[in-house]
Amino acid sequence: MTAVADFSVYLLRSLKETFTPPYRYKDIMSQLEFVSWQSLPVILFCVSFAAIVTIMESSFHMKLVVQNDALVPGFAALLILRELGAVISALLLTSRVGAGLAAEVGSMQVTEQIDALRMLGIDPVRFLVVPRFLACIAGGFLLSLIANLVCLYCAMLVSELSLGYSPGAFLTGMRAFVDFQDLIFATIKGATFGAVIPLVSCFFGFRCKSGAEGVGLATTNSVVVSSVAIIVLDFVLTYIFSHFY
């Protein structure tokens, strides 16, 4: 209970600090490079394999229920844009960036660097959380955009190679199901998931106690809590967006 209360106080403080200028652009940019550019290869790799699996699985289910796979491109594109692209890249970001942030802030807490910051009159929330928060929102937005497009491209490739649909047929089938607003919703999802990661990991990093073991505990806790929070938020956002279609 106290953890929840602490977290809401911390959340309000970081939101307040986020909206008060000035911002340290250099810091934000270097964080953005860590979050988005360095995670890009692994995310694109995983997302393209996810596209292959999506095509295969949806053709299996289609054959089972409606006896043909004519609607597979549309269905797969829809699943990718509405769920997979954003969620898979967010879960990968959690285990890469979230773990890294929690370990970084946690070891700063253990080695009393955060107390040193406070001594110097620098607000640790403002100094540490705000740049990471802004960078992760921007990074989540960009990554979900790129991941969705690459995932769709791979799905197009696979459905040509294994199901025999030409790219034109894929795009036509896709247009019947998805719209431009789906891409916008996907990027909103990506930005929201990106916002969760630094908030949760820095929170666990600040609360980290007692040596190397504490850092490990903070890391695992932050990964678990942010992945569950991403799934819960995904449900909430899906439910909200379902009223707009």
Added chain:
Amino acid sequence: MLKVLKNLVDDIGACMMFLRDMIRTGIRTPCTWEAVCVQIWKVTVQSLPTTMMAGFFVGAIMTVQFTMQIKAFGALGYLGGLATSATVREVGPLLIAFLLSGKVGAFTSAELGTMRVTEQIDAIRCLGANPLQEIILPRFLGIVISSFILLAAGLLMSIFGGLILGAFFAGINPEEYIRHIPTIVSKFSIYSGLFKCLVFAMILASVCTYKGYTATGGAKGVGRAVVSTAVMTMVGIVVSDWLTSLLSETTLVLFRGDLF
């Protein structure tokens, strides 16, 4: 680029050899059941609440998404079957693997890495015991076995979540939701889901024990081991997801009719 590729191939090969050593140790000098049960209990209790919660919400998401699609075809009756089939075949094992790699994988590689850099593993060897048999094998078996327990809990919760959302969001009677599950979810789908779970758990367990066991260079090295465990398991899981899907589809084509 070439160097990254070479490192990757090196890592995969070393991990395979580690797995081979572990299996050989397990056949020649098996570890005690007590040690395995302790690990099963630890992993299961640690991850059960998160798995159940995530399972509930995943079932709910699947139902909401499928409802919007199926409504256009007027096939809302199939909702229960389709949502459950997708969860059993694909999403359930994947979800368990992702959650376990975040929690148990990171924890195990950090634990073993700390044991390695503080020379506790060397101490075990000095005492005349085999570290593979005494500490690695119980953890490996514990992760693999408890992933099935967690899969069962997650799947049950996802059916429950789908049922509730089906009743509130799609307006489908829970009885109808459940009655349509056996018409779509075949025995083969369940076997394929279980096989996927086994493969993911083995990849996760061997990568995290290998990375922890071979950690070098103090606390920084442990941190590096944890991060590379996370990345490597994710990549391994996604790739093997594709491979197992391919395998199950091939098997289905070969034995169509016999297993349904």
